[in-house]
Amino acid sequence: VLYITLCVALLFALSNFVFKLDKLAITQILVSGNKNIETTSVFKVVYQNLSGTYYKLYPKNNILLYPKEDIRASLMRNFIWLKDINVASALGNISLVLREREPMYLWCDSADKPIMERVCYYLDEDGFAFAVAPQFSSGVYLGFYGGNKRGGYMGRNILEPSRFHSVIKMKDSLLKVIEAREPDLGHLTGIFVNKNEDYDLLFDGSGSKWK
Secondary structure (H helix, E strand, O other), X not given: OXXXXXXXXXXXXXXXXXXXXXXXXXXXXXXXXXXXXXXXXXXXXXXHHHOOEEOOOXXXXXXXXXXXXXXXXXXXXXXXXXXXXXXXXEOOEEEEEEEEXXXXXXXXXXXXXXXXHOOEEEEOOOOEEEEEEOOOOOOOOEEEEEOOOOOOOXXXXXXXXXXXXXXHHXXXXXXXXXXXXXXXXXXXXXXXXXXXXXXXXXXXXXXXXXX
């Protein structure tokens, strides 16, 4: 029993010594890939996760113990522009490679208002609203209208991603046929998502809608 106790005490002392070595402390954070997210804001979130200790014993900024998944989750939670992030480590530093969301479409509050009076939000390729968009003239981005607005626009998907992709695919496959058959419709400017989950294609010509 005494031997086991001594072994446990020795292992505890050794681990305490190793995990507190300055050489294993994270001293540098490298951030890349960000265009809209401020690097200093990323540093703040990371340092919050690296501060303190585990069980009042082992420092969280140890390269062998640092909370990688907590850092990733905190950044994803704090920065809506983030699409994905890769966290890697090497002796003395951690590297964060950010992938931001790219504006692909708009989700606007009304299709009936004049274009410059609409309040619109950027959508990424999955239909996720992540930022207020400036006012655009018609045709810069394809606009979406309607859908489930309960809970607001920001930080949510206009539709389930799989359904959103289906709508985009449907639009791409039908657009050429529709424009050839009904040239008076003009150019496609938006898609209206009805409550019954049907969709209307909105055009800028004399016949403004195609069901």
